[in-house]
Amino acid sequence: MNSNGMSEENITVTQKILFLSYRRELYEEICISLAGQYDILYHRIRENENSTAAMDENVVLCMIEMLRFTEKSAELLHKIRSKLSVPILLISDARTEKIRKEEMVHAIRSGADGYLISIQSAEEIAAEATALIRLQQRIKERPEVWTYGELQIIPDRRQVFRQGKEILLTHIEFDLVQYLAVQNGRVVTYKELYEAVWHSEYLFDDESIMAHIHRIRRKLETDRKHPFYIQNVYGIGYRFGCCCTRK
Structure with missing residues (x-):
């Protein structure tokens, strides 16, 4: 009742x-x-x-x-x-x-x-x-799995795996990865990324974005100096460098 x-x-x-x-x-x-x-x-x-x-x-x-x-x-x-x-x-x-x-x-x-x-x-x-x-x-009757190289993303469960091992991400980190990944190679500006993930007006807070991306790379990338997944587009933003296969 x-x-x-x-x-x-x-x-x-x-x-x-x-x-x-x-x-x-x-x-x-x-x-x-x-x-x-x-x-x-x-x-x-x-x-x-x-x-x-x-x-x-x-x-x-x-x-x-x-x-x-x-x-x-x-x-x-x-x-x-x-x-x-x-x-x-x-x-x-x-x-x-x-x-x-x-x-x-x-x-x-x-x-x-x-x-x-x-x-x-x-x-x-x-x-x-x-x-x-x-x-x-x-x-939606079965979980969708996005595969990017060695990376697997399960959006409904908010989980990320690399070679079968789960990578633990914070709420913001997962939202950043998912938003960039779903663009499937499209360049995303700092402004678009900030407003999409933080849901607030962009105030040129690029340092906050960069800090989160740095932490994500430490978890996802095998070579942070040459990132395979989240790549810089200097002066503009980021793109997810690996194309998706969805199941």
């Missing part, structure tokens, strides 16, 4: 979809298509807005509708990806095949898991959303 005298066994936690858009029309159509299946949270995207929507632990999918995919769109994807591990479905208002092809490649490389255009019916978009959620749920 909870404090209100209600049996917790009768309480159902509704899975939620976070819908970010500059308008409500498509959101309302999606609500009709997915009525009774998911609780859809609407957050309006505003010009020059620095903050993102509140992230809920029961969110199983993030849908983003935009007029065009721009550098700001990529920044928004990176922010959401740093806070949520759920699939991201991007919906664009692209009107030509040329723009659509260019946007799709850019969006997927920036962290989106799916790309559609808004002229598709709400039923088609809802079906794609449901498929992404279903795929994510199947994946």
Whole structure:
């Protein structure tokens, strides 16, 4: 029984979809298509807005509708990806095949898991959303293992192994390793890394990042002077130098 005298066994936690858009029309159509299946949270995207929507632990999918995919769109994807591990479905208002092809490649490389255009019916978009959620749920039924050379990362268990031996990392150290690893070779700036891991405004605190990276290298690398995993990109940030094989 909870404090209100209600049996917790009768309480159902509704899975939620976070819908970010500059308008409500498509959101309302999606609500009709997915009525009774998911609780859809609407957050309006505003010009020059620095903050993102509140992230809920029961969110199983993030849908983003935009007029065009721009550098700001990529920044928004990176922010959401740093806070949520759920699939991201991007919906664009692209009107030509040329723009659509260019946007799709850019969006997927920036962290989106799916790309559609808004002229598709709400039923088609809802079906794609449901498929992404279903795929994510199947994946979560067994622990995912990321393999990078001699390194294995199990995100759900927050464990790291090298040649079968567990490497003990602090909370921040694991978050740094996981965030860099999931980029799969993409260069990550100091600013992006700090905001993604510390979840606060970047104040040019590169020394804190470097101190943590130094401690991580002592645990992961066989030759710290020539790191194999976390590599410096001088003046910019870091990249994870070994590509991933996921199981």
